[in-house]
Amino acid sequence: MEEVKIAQLTDLEKRRQKIAAMGGTDRVANQKKKNKLTARERIDLLMDQGTFTELWGFGTSRGTANPDDAAADAVVTGYGLVNGKTVYVYSQDFTTQGGSLAETHANKICLCMDAAVKAGCPIIGINDSGGARIQDGIDSLAGFANIFYRNVKASGVIPQICAIIGPCAGGAVYSPALMDVIFMVKGSSYAYITGPRVVKAVIGQDVTDDELGGASAAQTKSGVCARSENSEEDCFAHIKELLSYLPQSNREGANWEDWGDKADRIDDALYDIVPATPNKPYDMKKVISRIFDQKTDGSKNYFELFPEWGTNIITCFSRLNGTSVGIVANQPMSKAGCLDINASDKASRFIRFCDAFNIPLVTLVDVPGYLPGTDQEWGGIIRHGAKMLYAYSEATVPKLTVVIRKAYGGAYIGMCCRGLGADMVLSWPNTEIAVMGPDGAAPIIYRRDIEKAADPKAVLQEKIDEYRNKFANPFLAAGRLQIDDIINPAETRKHLVVALETNLNKEDDSQPYRKHGVMPT
Numbered sequence: 001m002e003e004v005k006i007a008q009l010t011d012l013e014k015r016r017q018k019i020a021a022m023g024g025t026d027r028v029a030n031q032k033k034k035n036k037l038t039a040r041e042r043i044d045l046l047m048d049q050g051t052f053t054e055l056w057g058f059g060t061s062r063g064t065a066n067p068d069d070a071a072a073d074a075v076v077t078g079y080g081l082v083n084g085k086t087v088y089v090y091s092q093d094f095t096t097q098g099g100s101l102a103e104t105h106a107n108k109i110c111l112c113m114d115a116a117v118k119a120g121c122p123i124i125g126i127n128d129s130g131g132a133r134i135q136d137g138i139d140s141l142a143g144f145a146n147i148f149y150r151n152v153k154a155s156g157v158i159p160q161i162c163a164i165i166g167p168c169a170g171g172a173v174y175s176p177a178l179m180d181v182i183f184m185v186k187g188s189s190y191a192y193i194t195g196p197r198v199v200k201a202v203i204g205q206d207v208t209d210d211e212l213g214g215a216s217a218a219q220t221k222s223g224v225c226a227r228s229e230n231s232e233e234d235c236f237a238h239i240k241e242l243l244s245y246l247p248q249s250n251r252e253g254a255n256w257e258d259w260g261d262k263a264d265r266i267d268d269a270l271y272d273i274v275p276a277t278p279n280k281p282y283d284m285k286k287v288i289s290r291i292f293d294q295k296t297d298g299s300k301n302y303f304e305l306f307p308e309w310g311t312n313i314i315t316c317f318s319r320l321n322g323t324s325v326g327i328v329a330n331q332p333m334s335k336a337g338c339l340d341i342n343a344s345d346k347a348s349r350f351i352r353f354c355d356a357f358n359i360p361l362v363t364l365v366d367v368p369g370y371l372p373g374t375d376q377e378w379g380g381i382i383r384h385g386a387k388m389l390y391a392y393s394e395a396t397v398p399k400l401t402v403v404i405r406k407a408y409g410g411a412y413i414g415m416c417c418r419g420l421g422a423d424m425v426l427s428w429p430n431t432e433i434a435v436m437g438p439d440g441a442a443p444i445i446y447r448r449d450i451e452k453a454a455d456p457k458a459v460l461q462e463k464i465d466e467y468r469n470k471f472a473n474p475f476l477a478a479g480r481l482q483i484d485d486i487i488n489p490a491e492t493r494k495h496l497v498v499a500l501e502t503n504l505n506k507e508d509d510s511q512p513y514r515k516h517g518v519m520p521t
Contacts, residue, residue, distance in 0.1 A: 023095030052080035088116035098130030106143025128166030151178035156356035184215035310342035326354035329364035348387035398503035
């Protein structure tokens, strides 16, 4: 009896070692030559040390002649701790069958996603795959569909984060696209629907993998990935950082962590950062770094998504008196902070993500309007801009708005004004809030006076100043109750902390019954 027991345990250990060896020594070595980590090394890098538990490791492929040639069917699945909290993870193994997706491979990912939803914790997918496994035929395609279906069902329920570290082509790209945040690594990641060979054959265009769908292209050109990292180590470090701002699921409130900053800290430097001249650029990130919780070690106190795409608007996470908040802010350093197609898409998706996971929103406004031109109009700025209006109006989390220097026309509305449901709208005393900026409005309103004047230029300037004093100031908006308070810029942080804490437990039962709204395309 003891001999049988020993034999069984020995066999079990051999099988586990075979699974742990993945595609074998040669293929693992080849992965290393590409300067890429293996599927298991990536999980070890992500997880808190020694906390990963593998599940469904004995899964085998029905479409492969020898099941032993597809250890764990080319995907490692299980759960562990990240920052001390449970997450589920799947990591495709390129050393085994090129990481290709087959029936069992897909079923393992689906089981992983189902378990994450049931447990109420994030799912992290690590993609490194040659696509559908040809031998599995329709079963591999059905596997993709089953994964996509679960991506949609889990949307807004648990955070879904994807790291594309290797090839991701054809139908495989749609699971990452259905997840919340995509990370890629420069030099080793690429994602596209049709590869360079197909592009060359169909339209005769020569393009490389990296040019077509590499990490930089997917960040700066298409806006597919939220972060393009310099290395796999950076990628997983930043995934951990992102998770530190997120709740485990939509069942929880906003995450909280004390960085040791004072709630009532006064900052006189804020007035100096923002130029008085409305059209002079400055870096809004400097404002963000001073208003929100600062770390004792002086390191960056915000985590930005899409830092290289739609750069005229900033979307990032930070903390306000310990509470995790999402920040949407115009960036005067890029396109003067105008709203355009990409900025509207970027902001609206971020707003909806924050609302889904109970993360309060803080909007910092310095916007001259919507970007003009045929490219924007023909590209659909009307429908894209409407997404921001929809997202802000739909959001039920606390919504705090600070007008910092100017807010003109429809863009004033689009940046979460009182009418879109803002719970608190604050303004600095030097702001200009109007239908149009003084330089554009005065020539229209006072056209006749200017035309009749002996010195039209002098009268124009006089009328611009008159318009600015009469109409483009926050006191008029405050007088109409569209602004809750006009504050000393140095006290911005203090006012935001009080407003956030006042509204953290707000209730909104005014929504009519509906299955779901229909968001602008």
